[in-house]
Amino acid sequence: MRKRRLPPLNALKGFEAAARHLSFTRAAEELHLTQGAISRQVKELEVELGQDLFVRHTRRIELTAEGEQFYRVVEGVFDELERAALRLTRRRSDPAITISALPTIATVWLMPRLHLLVARHPEIEARIVSSIEAADLLAHDADIAIRVGRLPGRRYERNQPRIELPMVTRWDGVHADELFADRLVPVCAPTLLTGDVREAADLLAYPLIHTTTRRYAWPDWLRANGARYEGESDPHLQFGHFFMALDAARQGRGIALVPDILLAQDEGARGLCLPYSSEIASAGEYYLLIHESRLEDPRVQIFRSWILDEAVELRKHNLTSLTGRAP
Incomplete structure (x- = not known):
């Protein structure tokens, strides 16, 4: 193993x-040193590198081009070290693991089941936070993330509905377990339907409920099912998340397009029917995302094993019994 050739840490x-x-x-004030000590450290570094890093004026200093370039690298390394230290400090002092989940997944699926994990593993303390932002698993904001999207390098068909949500800020070292596919299905209150729906285009006769975080859901889904949507969405029928659109559909306000997994349990399907059935999957899936540095944590291993089992059970449910009638 080669010996690292690094400049002195104090000089850096x-x-x-x-x-x-x-x-x-x-x-010098920040590091509790004298100005002369800082000047000597910088000079030592310049000699080590064979480059002037600062231009020294009478009352001020400025970075040279080489100094500016080197500073950007050093700043990034120090930021990474700081984040790593914060993660270790937090894990030592905080017994809980933090799971960052999409708001709908957290509200409709994860939180109603969390008591099952606690009953089986009372030593596990899980903290759920909801977010649609790309997870930074190298930072200290979450140990585990549940997101929907596309894995790097995975190919999809051109006609599959788009998912434009980024899952992570960077993929280096991220382990991904697929939980389930993203299949969007139309749902509504049975009382909304006034006639037969024989094809996807027939849905255009009814108010369509939109989810702003998936703005292309309806146009893409209709196109994939041989229909075309060219209308303007009603601003009163736009909601931030799928669980909100689901509630609006239950109230009879229109037809919502939601992931079928939300209906694979009695509570989610209550008061709803499927006016039209489609098996077209979106261009992306739901994933459990964990940085490889966390995979050996016993708490993370327990949660991962449990949530993967729950996902298997969820995939076993069949939605065909909802088609055309209220559950």
Whole structure:
């Protein structure tokens, strides 16, 4: 194994602080050193690298082009070290694991089942937070994420409905377990239907409920089913998340397009029917996302095993019994 050729750490710390403040004096105050000590550390680093990193004026300093380039690298490394230290500190002091889940998945599927995990593993403390933002699993905001989207390099058919939500900020070191496919189905209150729905285009005779986080859902789904949507969406029928659209459909306000997994349990399907059935999957799936550095944590292993079993049970349910009638 080769020996690393790294500049002295103290010199790097002095340089980073001086470059950030553009001041030897303020860097010295931050690091509790003298201005002369910071100046010597920077000079030591310049000799080591064979490059001037600062232009020294009478009352100020500025980075050279080489210094600016080197600072960007050092800043990124220090930021990464800081995040890693924060993660370790948090895990030592916080017994809970944090799961960042999509709002609808958290509300309709995960939270109603969490008591099953606690009953089986009372030693596990799970904290659920909801978000549609790309998860940064290298930061300290979540141990596990549940997102919907496309895996890098995975190919999909051109006519599959789009999913434009990014799952993670970066994929390096991220382990992904597929939970279930994303199949959008139309649902409504049985009282809304006034005639037969024989094809997807027949749905256009009714108000359509839109989910703003999946703005292309209706146009893409209708096109994939041989219909065309060219109308303007009613601003009163636009909702932020699928669970909101589901409630609006239950109230008889229109037809919502939602993931079929939300209906694979009695509570989610209550008061709804499927006016038209389609087996077209979206261009993406729901995934359990964990950074490889967390895979050996016993708490993460327990949660991962449990949630994968729950996903298997969910996939066993059949929605054909809902077609055309209320459950």
